[in-house]
Amino acid sequence: MQKQFILPSSFEFLKLLKKNNNRDWFNAHKERYLIELETVENFAEALLREMNKHDVIETVSGKKSLHRIYRDIRFSKDKTPYNSHWGGGFKRASKYRRGSYYFHLSPGNSFLAGGFWGPEANDLKRIRDEFAYDAKPFRKILKSKSFVSTFGTLKGEQIKTSPKGFNADDEAIDLLRYKQFLLIKSFNDKEIMSADFLKKVNETFRQMRPFLDYMSEVLTTDINGESI
Template sequence: MSAQNVTIPASALQFLKTLKENNNRDWFNANKDFYLDQLGHIERFADALLGEMNAHDVIETVSGKKSLHRIYRDTRFSQDKTPYKTNWSGGFTRATALRRGGYYFNFEPGNSFIAGGFWAPEPKDMKLIRDDISFDPKPIREIIGSTTFRETFGSLQGEQLKTTPKGFDPNDEAIDLLRYKQFLLQRPFTDKEVTSDGFLEAANQTFVNMRPFFDYMSEVLASSPDGSSLT
């Protein structure tokens, strides 16, 4: 089977729906074979997606299996004691400190999306980003205002400060961008799209469309190699 023919079957989403209704260890253990079968589909899709991505980026994640997050929830510090996640999710790490930005995917009935960006930048990285934006906001505005960006992601997302970041002028022409604490890109997909024959191509193209933003950030952060990216 070629990579382009690898799909996510409807049964993979159906499993999650049923799990949500029976989120307990007895049901899960009785249906472990069903889980492993569906997990295999997701691993194969992630493998195929990784292969596509390595054609246009350098990814250090070694396999689709290694990209996936565990389905078992850590309930130690959570009020929600249900033992299992009801989504398939994972991420790909770009290779070397010079390539910034993280790739992420989430497949869940009614809430599937492809995402990427910078979830929790280190304070020194945030300072570099804000300094660059304040000095010249034109490059990032051109990227997030491009037709491709707007058609793919709509707008830049992420948590924002309610006030002016320390050390910056509240009248700065780029104050709307300087307030960002996270820099996230996200594209939603319907269940029908996720299980369609063209989803692998659509998911890969979504990651391709992140590159101008990632390249900009990578250049800005080149002098700070240990910052945090979305995982």
């Protein structure tokens, strides 16, 4: 049976890679990298199966969900060639299911995230229009016991002033200032290595559903609630 959990050796490899982030070292340890990669792929595949029980995911396999270990350094001041974390994402299926899921596994810095990292201008305007019209349904989600216990608060970059076309004294100004809409939950290394981590990840992603479903409805309807 394929392992469906993260092994300590997977993090040990990342620690070594961070200390030896160069092509010569990586090529000399390529076989070990492939072994650890397979473990993470198996974990992601098992996670995908669980997620499809409560959502519909477009990503076709755990392997396809993983991000490349090779960094794009063309426009970066950091020229180290490899990522020192395991990362991947799952895209929800069809235009009616908006938002995505992401996992980032790294020694001392592991977290799950979901939502909208860089909304298009039209999408951002539509979300803000909805907040200005009636933010109560969204606030209810953010204040729910399950949301607070899992994610704490809504995360994401915000502007300091009011967005163009909206009043600074709008009662939803705290929400209107968001440029990103992110849910994030961190995990320590012990939790990552636990036998029930897969279950915890799946449950965390499932807890994102009220938020994602709200955003999906907003982004697939106009201000009158008509489908677009």
